[in-house]
Amino acid sequence: MKSTQVTETSKAPSRERLDHATRTAQIYQAAARVFCEQGFGQASMSEVAAASGMTKAGIYHHIGSKDELLYGIMSYGMDLFEEMVYDRVKNIPDPLERLRATIRAHVLLVTRDRPKELTVVLNETVALKGDYLQEINKRRRRYVRFLERTFQEMIDQGLARSIDPRVATFALAGMINWIYQWYQPSGRIKDSDLAEAYVDLFLGGVLAGP
Amino acid sequence: MKSTQVTETSKAPSRERLDHATRTAQIYQAAARVFCEQGFGQASMSEVAAASGMTKAGIYHHIGSKDELLYGIMSYGMDLFEEMVYDRVKNIPDPLERLRATIRAHVLLVTRDRPKELTVVLNETVALKGDYLQEINKRRRRYVRFLERTFQEMIDQGLARSIDPRVATFALAGMINWIYQWYQPSGRIKDSDLAEAYVDLFLGGVLAGP
Missing domain, CATH: 1.10.357.10 (Tetracycline Repressor, domain 2)
Known part of the structure; x- marks a missing residue:
């Protein structure tokens, strides 16, 4: 659970929440590319991070x-x-x-x-x-x-x-x-x-x- | 090149050669199962050998x-x-x-x-x-x-x-x-x-x- 979800009562999604959604979609697309090229089994989270332009810690902030x-x-x-x-x-x-x-x-x-x-x-x-x-x-x-x-x-x-x-x-x-x-x-x-x-x-x- | 291929002049394929073809087909089917279950990247030759009922050295006798x-x-x-x-x-x-x-x-x-x-x-x-x-x-x-x-x-x-x-x-x-x-x-x-x-x-x- 991210803290952004607590603020759901406001009509417009918070900037932080939008960023999280956009960033997650970017990670999905980059990861799909890595999995497609290397196969799911062989690809590492470090490679997914590199393809997303993020650190491994940054990836794990968004995905478990x-x-x-x-x-x-x-x-x-x-x-x-x-x-x-x-x-x-x-x-x-x-x-x-x-x-x-x-x-x-x-x-x-x-x-x-x-x-x-x-x-x-x-x-x-x-x-x-x-x-x-x-x-x-x-x-x-x-x-x-x-x-x-x-x-x-x-x-x-x-x-x-x-x-x-x-x-x-x-x-x-x-x-x-x-x-x-x-x-x-x-x-x-x-x-x-x-x-x-x-x-x-x-x-x-x-x-x-x- | 296997030595069996030298004896090709005889009409019927040698027993050894038939065995090689049969064994290779068995390995292919077992390996296909392993690759399918685990993905090509993750599967190891040891697992292919185990699925074929062979040793790893035995596999490498047939496949490079x-x-x-x-x-x-x-x-x-x-x-x-x-x-x-x-x-x-x-x-x-x-x-x-x-x-x-x-x-x-x-x-x-x-x-x-x-x-x-x-x-x-x-x-x-x-x-x-x-x-x-x-x-x-x-x-x-x-x-x-x-x-x-x-x-x-x-x-x-x-x-x-x-x-x-x-x-x-x-x-x-x-x-x-x-x-x-x-x-x-x-x-x-x-x-x-x-x-x-x-x-x-x-x-x-x-x-x-x-």
């Missing part, structure tokens, strides 16, 4: 342990995901429009808003343990259920073929989560074109019409 | 270094992939039939024939360096170009819509390479049903017909 840091990065990635994707689409009434908006927003998140390193670390669940793992998995499962429900609604309304909602959910997740493996933001394919291509491909498949 | 071991695992995974997928489909003349056969074989490889650990390590290119990385990437690129050519042929023959072959290639690769993240072989969805569902979903999309 390396495990807590990994969990912090993953939570931060999930926060971004929920803010930029899930929270923006979850209440769209029409399931087809909801799915289109979800694909677009999720593709743009991984191509545009989220550093590649963060995506890599987010896919690294091997190192996460215990309560930390359960907490991240709970948030992931919520998104999986949301997609499954969306596909089921589309089927019920005659908008989708009788696909297996689970298969469709993970096929879509795979298409999108794999983007960081191959997509070059500076390359031939624009991120907004990729988003539209993914919408078309997933909704309509590759086959030519009859 | 930890880097060579990682490359060996990846080559072994690519060998399996080429034997079970690429070599079986590459000469199918009709591009649509070729694509269907490719999706089926690739899905069944990752669900049935390839231990999950191997898939995880195959996706771990971070740790691979220099010539080893180039060699693996060369084989990966050959598959990417094969898929791109297949999509281009489908478009040219009016079988596919005018999709971007590159986007279609990596969307498909993502759908399939992600399977190990969620698919339970003992669960509700049979591997052969998953393969057919992936063929249908990728070819026809999720939308109901007009």
Whole structure:
């Protein structure tokens, strides 16, 4: 518990508290880069400190342990995901429009808003343990259920073929989560074109019409 | 160079040589499990030896270094992939039939024939360096170009819509390479049903017909 949290009654967050949040986000991004380059197991807190432009003691002022840091990065990635994707689409009434908006927003998140390193670390669940793992998995499962429900609604309304909602959910997740493996933001394919291509491909498949 | 390679003139591989190949495959599978559980950086050759039921000296009789071991695992995974997928489909003349056969074989490889650990390590290119990385990437690129050519042929023959072959290639690769993240072989969805569902979903999309 930081003393800044005691002053929560004031409307605007205190300067100190904002600094703490900004600094923590900076540490997460630097640490994600270090973990991505060296692997979580090999990276040391000294290297994370150096990458953040801080002393090791300075890092430990903000973050308790390396495990807590990994969990912090993953939570931060999930926060971004929920803010930029899930929270923006979850209440769209029409399931087809909801799915289109979800694909677009999720593709743009991984191509545009989220550093590649963060995506890599987010896919690294091997190192996460215990309560930390359960907490991240709970948030992931919520998104999986949301997609499954969306596909089921589309089927019920005659908008989708009788696909297996689970298969469709993970096929879509795979298409999108794999983007960081191959997509070059500076390359031939624009991120907004990729988003539209993914919408078309997933909704309509590759086959030519009859 | 092992002395067994000198006796190559005899028709049947020598017993010693077969033993070497079998033992090496066993080491690869055990090492893949250890790397998967602990991460490549943290795992030691002693742990790999223990998981293989061998001494550390015994391991080094077959494999020169930890880097060579990682490359060996990846080559072994690519060998399996080429034997079970690429070599079986590459000469199918009709591009649509070729694509269907490719999706089926690739899905069944990752669900049935390839231990999950191997898939995880195959996706771990971070740790691979220099010539080893180039060699693996060369084989990966050959598959990417094969898929791109297949999509281009489908478009040219009016079988596919005018999709971007590159986007279609990596969307498909993502759908399939992600399977190990969620698919339970003992669960509700049979591997052969998953393969057919992936063929249908990728070819026809999720939308109901007009």
